[in-house]
Amino acid sequence: MTTKRPYKKSISGCRTCKRRRVKCNEARPQCGQCSKHGVVCDFANTPSSATSASSRSSSTSPSFTHYQSSLLGPLSQPTAIHPLYDDTMSSRMMELRLMHHSTAVAWSMGLKQAARWKVWSEYVPMLAFQGGPSNPLLDLILANSALHLHILNPTDPSFKLVSSKKFAQGLEKMKALLSQVNEENSPAAFAASALISLHVLVYRQEKLSGIQFQPASDFFRAVHGTRSITAHSRSWIQNSDFKALLLDEPSLLNDPAAFSGWVMTEDSPFAELLFGLDDEPLGCKKVAMYKTVIRYLSWAFTSYLSGEDTHFFRRKVLGFPVIAPSQFVDLLEAHDPRTLAITAHFFGLSTFLNDIWWFQGVADREIPGLFSLMPPEWAWAMSWPLQQINKTPKTLQHQIAGDYAISAPLGVSKEPKKLIMGCF
Secondary structure (H helix, E strand, O other), X not given: OOOOOOOOOOOOOOHHHHHHOOOOOOOOOOOHHHHHHOOOOOOOOOOOHHHHHHHHHXXXXXXXXHHHHHHHHHHOOOOOOOOOOOXXXXXXXXXXXXXXXXXXXXXXXXXXXXXXXXXXXXXXXXXXXXXXXXXXXXXXXXXXXXXXXHHHOOOOHHHHHHHHHHHHHHHHHHHHHHOOOOOOOHHHHHHHHHHHHHHHHHHHHHHOOOXXXXXXXXXXXXXXXXXXXXXXXXXXXXXXOOHHHOOOOHHHXXXXXXXXXXXXXXXXXXXXXXXXXXXXXXXXXHHHHHHHHHHHHHHHHHHHHOOOOHHHHHHHHHOHHHHXXXXXXXXXXXXXXXXXXXHHHHHHHHHHHOOOHHHOOHHHHHHHHHHHOOOHHHHHHHHHHHHHOOXXXXXXXXXXXXXXXXXXXXXXXXXXXOEOOOOO
16 A cells, blocks of 8 residues: 655745645745746745845846846935734725725826826736736835825825835845846846836925935836846846836837937027037047937937927826936936036926826926025026926025935026037
């Protein structure tokens, strides 16, 4: 008679195997079963979770090293959470409310293009329920929904608390996902990275009041993280329902070759931002970088002035942080005056996107903050962005003094320097 071999229950197995009711070999950071099926291996809350997290970090694919440092580096510390939010029935009701708000309200505000609205209100939520609790999408969807409700209900602290907790949880799961991106999970990684960038931009507005203003380099670096994962997964995303989210997808632009062949003249919008480059000790590489980002904004605004469809214009504005190189972000962090002015023009263009909820009020906060960092001889470069928020240098003096620390006396130079002629 054959005796049945006794089964030894795995105590330290991953939660993915436990959900699937299969034996886990407890190999870390990726157990045998999860590796075989190409799914996220979730060792959360197991005895060796700290070791697992360390192993995942050290085994991250080289192609995502820059992504992690760009997107997750400054955000890796979980936000302190108020003890009122727990796993009670009230918190479950809150999550149901957040999901409903996300699909029925938040993504319907400004996303008039049907393909993109369908992605965010239908495909992304469906994707969030796949892959089990290790999928970061659900937490990030709820985090952004709670952040929007906090904006709509600023006197209710519960939304901000829930948003902080869900965002911290989503970041932790995103770290694990980055080490094993493949064709199956690349849409989830791509959508999650976009939600993180969105959250960074909106949450900045919560941190600005009463503190020293810092430019939005954290937002640009988060977008660069999305750019990295897009480059790695483009072929998979192009063949998925998430193609509509690719800002530079040729079939989704009115004229994808327009920018490469578009020539900027002295009469083009924002040409004044190129003035004086030949008077500064700059190499041609840096000059070329300035020209590229300024030409991009000028091209985008010219298309708007020529009556281009709003949908295409919006895609161009949203694409600016994507095309801005790392050198640009480094200069932004160093408070380089020309880079501050260029960034202010980007946020000036974002006022045309005010019906999209995550851009509402952003320019009203970012542009005065950037102006507060400007030396007096560069105040002229802020004229157009200030006009977009119905401000002038004089009216801002009083306002900024109360909200931000001013690095230098405010003033306006009447005559910008000549347009650079070399290095092109």
